[in-house]
Amino acid sequence: MSERKKQHFINSVMSYITLSLATIIGITLISIFISFWVTELADKDAQAINLSGSMRMQTYYIGLVLERENVEAAQQAIEKLQNTWNSPLFAQQHALLQEPKQQHNLLTRHFGIAYTNWLHHTKPILMAMAKGQHKRSEIEFLLENQVLLTDALVTQFQNDAERKIVNLRTFQLLVLLITVSVGSLVFYLLKNRIERPLSQLTETAEKIGAGDFSQRVDVGGTDELTLLANTFNRMSESIANSYSKLEERVDERTRALKQHNIVLDFLFQTARNILESPNGQFDFQTTVENLSKVLGDHKLELCLFTERGEKPYLQLVSHNKAFAHCEQTNCSECRNQDSSMQALLLSRKTGFPITIGERHFGIIDLQLNNEQELPEWQHALVQSVANQFAIALSMSEQKDKENRFVMLSERTVIARELHDSLAQALSYLQIQVTRLQKSHDKQKYELQQPIIDELREGLSSAYRQLRELLTTFRLKMDEGGLQAALENTVAQLRERSNISIQLDYKLKNVPLAASEEIHLLQIVREAGQNAIHHSKGRNVLIELIQTSDNKVQLAVEDDGIGIPQTPEKFNHYGLAIMNERSRNLGGAIEVQPRSGGGTRISFTFMPSITRQPIA
Structure with a gap:
């Protein structure tokens, strides 16, 4: 594993690129340093050329002054020219003259010839001419020779400066060639070892992303991209295997879901x-x-x-x-x-x-x-x-039990209502028959007619009660619910009387149990019948509303003669029926005089649905 890592590091593309970039940077720095050094050397060449060129004028000036026989000016000119030869610009040449002659370059040799001629030949003669110790007829030849040597020196200074510039240009061209070569190598590496493998990896990744897991990447070599390509191929193969297994599991789950859906x-x-x-x-x-x-x-x-x-x-x-x-x-x-x-x-x-x-x-x-x-x-x-x-x-058995219970409950209600109405009426008629029999036995015929009238009235009342009971027993709750049953009851009451009966039903948002609807319907029917038979009024209002505390309130009002002081004796069996039904709903019937005349029967209870605890 360590050998693989070492080989991977040596053949790394990034190592090649890093080395190439370092080479380019190094070459650039070296070229900059050498160019700076060459320019530094050539920095004073122009000044040296200018200074050596000025020595020609100084030489001619010395000759001119000597011709005018100005001894002092001639001496000063000679001294100035000597100082020029000793200028710091020529210090390097003076130093090189101290070296062996075989080490002198061309510039040093020309400088040595011109300087030696000036120092050992031209200057002594000019000094002697200035003092009058030498003939001035040789001055023209002497100065001409010195000027020629100085011209050769100036030319050599110029050649040396031009040579430095040529060397600098040659070096820069060489650096450019090396930089281009290294850049071409880097471009080749980037193109063949990075761009092409990355393009293959990208194209393969797109195809795999589209669902083609059979794609593979072929990248030769031993670098990072080769390792990446091999890893990518293994990943693609692993994904293909996982996807195949996943498809099998999905198919299996799909079949199971279809089966579960059917179930x-x-x-x-x-x-x-x-x-x-x-x-x-x-x-x-x-x-x-x-x-x-x-x-x-x-x-x-x-x-x-x-x-x-x-x-x-x-x-x-x-x-x-x-x-x-x-x-x-x-x-x-x-x-x-x-x-x-x-x-x-x-x-x-x-x-x-x-x-x-x-x-x-x-x-x-x-x-x-x-x-x-x-x-x-x-x-x-x-x-x-x-x-x-x-x-x-179990539901069927429970429904049978409920039906039997309802049947027994209704039979109990029928028996109670028969006892409270027809049974008492028949008992009353039986008493009247007994009175009639006694009056007949005692031959008190004058008492028979009132008894017969009471019998006739009792029979009419019993027959009327029987019809009311039959109508009550035929009540049913169809699909319309309580509202439809109340409207049907009001319609029946209107047919039996000239009284205007109005229904105000406002329980559309309150669900009621079936037993609650039956009890409310029976109470409304009993109260309506009482209003028709006993109120002697013209208008009856039946109102069923929901109060602010979620209770249901029933009110039956009429504008008749009102109620007696002892309402329990007034149609006592009807009130008994209403009281018993109201107790079954958890309330109590209230019979009160109506403001403005008439009677108000009211009843308030809490529906079973609103008594349920809220989770």
């Missing part, structure tokens, strides 16, 4: 059919057939028992075939929860009891095709259907 839809339809079955008449046969299809055409048998029965009162079989497990003539073993047959069915997971609580309704027996093992989802499905069957049967 849930079947359970939902079964529950819906149970709830929508009229009077608890649930179609078990269709459900058993559909369940068999969902399970894969397994054979099913449904046996239902009474609470103490030993034989099924209902036995349904799918595929129209009976089983040996629970035949029509021998089904008691399936009925007994502790039987060995049921234990065998449950142990084989082919028997599913239909129970709720301690109540056992029957069993669903399942026969597997080819004796295969029942899957867990099928076992859960059949058990859920068995539980729904138990709920359906």
Whole structure:
């Protein structure tokens, strides 16, 4: 592993690029330094050329002054020219003259010749001429020779400066060539070792992103991009394998979801059919057939028992075939929860009891095709259907119990109302008949006519009460609910009287239980009948509203003659009926005089739905 890392580092593309860039930077710095050094050397060449050129004029000036025989000026000119030869610009040349002659360059040799001629030949003669110690006829030749040597020196200074410039240009061209070569190498590395592999990686990544996991990257070499390409290929292969496995899992989950959807839809339809079955008449046969299809055409048998029965009162079989497990003539073993047959069915997971609580309704027996093992989802499905069957049967039994209870309650109400109305009226008539018989026995015929009148009035009253009771017993609550029933009752009351009866119903946002609606309807009917028969008014208002504290208030008002001081004796059986119904709703009837004349019967109670605790 360490050898691989070392090889990877040596052949690294970044190492090549770093080395190339370092080379370019180094060459640039060296070229800058050498150019600076050359320019530094040539910095005083122009001044040296200018200074050496001025020595020619100084030489001519000396000759001019000597011709004018100005000795002092000539000496000063000679001294000035000497100082010029000793200028610091020529210090390097003076120093080089001290070296051996074989080490002198061309400039040093010309400088040495011109300086030596001036110092040892021209200057002494000029000094002697200035002092008058030498003939002036040789001055022209002497100065001409010195000027020629000085011109050669100036030319050599110029050549030396030009040579430095040529060398600088040559060096700069060489540096440029090296820089271009190194840059070309870097460009080649970037193009072939970075750009091309990255382009392949990018193109392959796009194809893999589009779902083509068969793509591979072919990058040769031993650098980082090669390692990256190999890793990328392994990643692509791993993704392809994972994607293939994922597709298999998705297909498997999809099949499972479809299967679960079928199961849930079947359970939902079964529950819906149970709830929508009229009077608890649930179609078990269709459900058993559909369940068999969902399970894969397994054979099913449904046996239902009474609470103490030993034989099924209902036995349904799918595929129209009976089983040996629970035949029509021998089904008691399936009925007994502790039987060995049921234990065998449950142990084989082919028997599913239909129970709720301690109540056992029957069993669903399942026969597997080819004796295969029942899957867990099928076992859960059949058990859920068995539980729904138990709920359906329990709801049917509960509905039967409720119907019997309602029937007994209504019979009690009928008996009470018959006792409070017809029974008392008949008792009254029986008393009048007894009086009539005594008057006949005592031959007091003058007393018979009033008794006969009372009998006639009592019979009329009893007949009227009988009709009212029959009308009351025929009351029903149709799909329109309480409002429709009240409107129907008001219409019937209007047909029996010339009194204007108005209904103000404002309970559209308050749900009422069925028993509450029945009690309210009966109270309104009794109060309306009392207003028609006894108020002697012209208008009746029936008002049903919701109060601010979520209570329901019923009020029946008339503009008649009012109520007696002892209202309990006024139509006593009607008030008794209303009081009893109001107590069943948790309230009490109030009979009060109406402001402006008439009677007001009111009643307030809290609906059961608003008494439920809020979670």
